[in-house]
Amino acid sequence: MxxxxxxxxxxxxxxxxxxxxxxxxxxxxxxxxxxxxxxxxxxxxxxxxxxxxxxSRGARVATRALTNLVDPNRAVREARSDFDRAPTVAHRMRLAAALLEAGQPQEALQHYQEAASGPFASDPALLLGLAQAQFATQDSAGAVATLERLFAANPLLRQQADPALLYARALAAQGAAGTRAAFEAALTCASDAAARCLFADWLAQQPDAADRERARTLYADIVHDARHWPRHAREHNREWLERARSAQVRP
Structure with a gap:
C-alpha cells in the first residue's frame, strides 16, 4: 500500500x-x-x-450553463437593475444583449432601436446586436439593411464570422439573389461548423442537382471532421453535428 x-x-x-x-x-x-x-x-x-x-472555454461554458439552470433570469435581472439605476447607452445595450440571449428578442429589439436613435447609431456592436434582434423577430429585410450599414462603416467586419453568417442567413430568408455569394464569404471566415451546416441546408433546398450534391458533401465534411474535434469543439458544434448527421440519413 x-x-x-x-x-x-x-x-x-x-x-x-x-x-x-x-x-x-x-x-x-x-x-x-x-x-x-x-x-x-x-x-x-x-x-x-x-x-x-x-x-478555459469549457469551464466558462459550464459555469454559464449552471448559472442559467439555477437562475436563468439572473443576467437580465442584473442588466435591468443597472439600466434602471443609470440608463446609459452602454447599460441599454447590455440589457438588450441579455434579453436576446434569454430568448426575448422583441424587447431586445426595442432597446437596440432606442440606442440606435442616439449618437452611438454607428457603433459596430450596437448595429450587430440590432441586426441579430431584427433577424430573431423575423425582420430579415431590416437585418440586411442594418448589416449593410455596418459593413459600409466597417468594411473589415464582412470578414468576421458572426456578421458574415448573419448576413447570409438574412438574405436566404428573403430568397435574395446574393445568398450564395454571402454564404461562400461566410465559409471563408467561419470559426465553427455553423456556416457549413447552414449553407448545406440552403443548398439542399435548391433545384439544381449539383447544389444538392454539394450539400451532401458539406454535411459529410462536418461529420468527418467531428472525429478529430477536441471535447470543447464537439460541445460547441453539437447542434450542427446533429443536424449534419440527420441530413445524411434523409433520402
Whole structure:
C-alpha cells in the first residue's frame, strides 16, 4: 500500500509536469514537482492549474450553463437593475444583449432601436446586436439593411464570422439573389461548423442537382471532421453535428 501511495504521487506530479511543459510554465516547476511530488503537486494545482482551468472555454461554458439552470433570469435581472439605476447607452445595450440571449428578442429589439436613435447609431456592436434582434423577430429585410450599414462603416467586419453568417442567413430568408455569394464569404471566415451546416441546408433546398450534391458533401465534411474535434469543439458544434448527421440519413 505505501508503494501505491508513492506511485500515485509520482503519477500526479508527472501529469502536472506535462501540463507545465505544454503551457510553457517556468522550468523551476519541474524541479519542484519531481523533488517534492506531493507538496509540489498541491502547490502547482492551486497556483497554476486551477486558475488556468477556470479561464478555459469549457469551464466558462459550464459555469454559464449552471448559472442559467439555477437562475436563468439572473443576467437580465442584473442588466435591468443597472439600466434602471443609470440608463446609459452602454447599460441599454447590455440589457438588450441579455434579453436576446434569454430568448426575448422583441424587447431586445426595442432597446437596440432606442440606442440606435442616439449618437452611438454607428457603433459596430450596437448595429450587430440590432441586426441579430431584427433577424430573431423575423425582420430579415431590416437585418440586411442594418448589416449593410455596418459593413459600409466597417468594411473589415464582412470578414468576421458572426456578421458574415448573419448576413447570409438574412438574405436566404428573403430568397435574395446574393445568398450564395454571402454564404461562400461566410465559409471563408467561419470559426465553427455553423456556416457549413447552414449553407448545406440552403443548398439542399435548391433545384439544381449539383447544389444538392454539394450539400451532401458539406454535411459529410462536418461529420468527418467531428472525429478529430477536441471535447470543447464537439460541445460547441453539437447542434450542427446533429443536424449534419440527420441530413445524411434523409433520402
Amino acid at each position: 505505501p508503494y501505491l501511495g508513492i506511485s500515485l504521487h509520482v503519477i500526479v506530479a508527472i501529469y502536472f509536469a506535462v501540463h507545465a511543459v505544454r503551457t510553457q510554465q517556468n522550468m523551476y516547476w519541474l524541479l519542484i514537482l519531481f523533488a517534492f511530488p506531493l507538496f509540489g503537486s498541491v502547490v502547482y494545482f492551486f497556483a497554476i492549474y486551477l486558475p488556468a482551468l477556470r479561464q
